[in-house]
Amino acid sequence: MTEQSSGAEINFDHIAQNIFLPIYPVIADDILTVTGKVCGRMMDIGCGGGHLGMALLEKAQYRGWFVDISESALQAAETHAQERGLTNRAVFLKQDVHCMDIPDDFADLIVSRSSYLFWVDLEKALLEIYRILAPGGRTYIGGGLGNVQLAASIREKMQAIIPGWPEHVLCRSAEITNEWIGETLDRNRISHEIIDNEAKGRWFVMKK
Numbered sequence: 001m002t003e004q005s006s007g008a009e010i011n012f013d014h015i016a017q018n019i020f021l022p023i024y025p026v027i028a029d030d031i032l033t034v035t036g037k038v039c040g041r042m043m044d045i046g047c048g049g050g051h052l053g054m055a056l057l058e059k060a061q062y063r064g065w066f067v068d069i070s071e072s073a074l075q076a077a078e079t080h081a082q083e084r085g086l087t088n089r090a091v092f093l094k095q096d097v098h099c100m101d102i103p104d105d106f107a108d109l110i111v112s113r114s115s116y117l118f119w120v121d122l123e124k125a126l127l128e129i130y131r132i133l134a135p136g137g138r139t140y141i142g143g144g145l146g147n148v149q150l151a152a153s154i155r156e157k158m159q160a161i162i163p164g165w166p167e168h169v170l171c172r173s174a175e176i177t178n179e180w181i182g183e184t185l186d187r188n189r190i191s192h193e194i195i196d197n198e199a200k201g202r203w204f205v206m207k208k
Contacts, residue, residue: 013049013076019157021051026146028055030200031111035138040108043067045097045129045141046115050077050090053111057086065107067095097125105208106132114143116204117172123184126206130190133208143173144201173202 032038042062044053050066054077057064064086066077074092081090095101097119110129119125129139145151158165178194181204185192196202 013073015158015161016049016051017080019154020145023144023146023150023154024051024055025059026150027052027113027144028059031056031109031140032060034195034203034205035109035140037109037138041065041106041134042109042111043107043132045110045112046118047077047112048073048115050080052113053077054080054084054086054090056109056111057089058084062109063089063091065091065093065102067093067097067100069094069096098128100128100132102132104131105134108134108137110137110139110141112139112141114169116141117143117169117176122176123188126184126190126204127188130188130206130208133206135208137208139206140203141206142195142201142203143169144203148199178202 037060039061040063042053042056043065044050044056045067047053047066047068053064053066056062066074066081068074068077071094074094078087078090078092081087093102097115098121110133116122116125126141129141133139145154155166178196181194182192185204185206191207193205193207194202195205
C-alpha cells in the first residue's frame with residue numbers, strides 16, 4: 001500500500017518492516033495470553049504484509065490464513081512468509097471482509113490490526129467475522145503499538161515521515177466508540193470483551 005504525503009510516496013510495507021516490526025511479537029504475546037488460543041486455524045484479516053499473523057505462527061502451533069482485499073498486500077505477505085520459512089503453514093486469500101468465501105465456524109482465532117478503521121460497513125464486517133469464527137473461538141481485532149515504550153519510539157519515527165501522524169488514525173478511531181461497538185455486538189447477541197488502555201491499545205475480543 002502506498003500513500004502520497006508531501007509529494008513523496010510512502011510504502012507502508014517498507015514501514016511495517018523497518019519501523020513497526022518490533023510491535024508484532026509483543027501483540028502476539030498479548031493475543032495468546034488473552035485468548036488462550038495456541039493451536040488450530042488462525043486467520044489474519046486485512047493482513048497487509050502479514051506481520052501479526054506470522055508473529056503468531058512463530059509463537060504457536062497454528063496454520064495461518066492471510067486475508068486481504070489487496071493483491072499487492074498478499075504478494076508482500078507471501079514474500080515475507082518465504083523469508084521467514086512459514087510457507088508450509090500459510091495460505092493467502094484475496095477476500096472482502098464484508099462477504100468472505102469461507103465456511104461457517106472455520107477459524108479458531110481471528111486477528112486484525114488497524115484494518116477495521118477502513119472497513120466500509122463495520123457492523124457487517126464484524127458479523128461476517130463472527131460467522132466464520134469456530135465454536136470456542138476468539139477474535140482479537142483493533143489496534144495498538146505493543147506497549148508505551150514502543151509507541152513513543154514509533155511515533156517519533158513516523159512523524160519524521162508523515163508529519164502529524166497518527167492524527168488521522170486517531171480521528172477515525174474516535175468515531176468508532178466503545179459504546180457503539182458494545183451496543184452493536186450486544187444487539188447481535190455476541191459475547192465480547194473490549195480492551196482499551198494506553199499500554200495495549202484498543203481491541204475487540206468476540207467469543208463464540
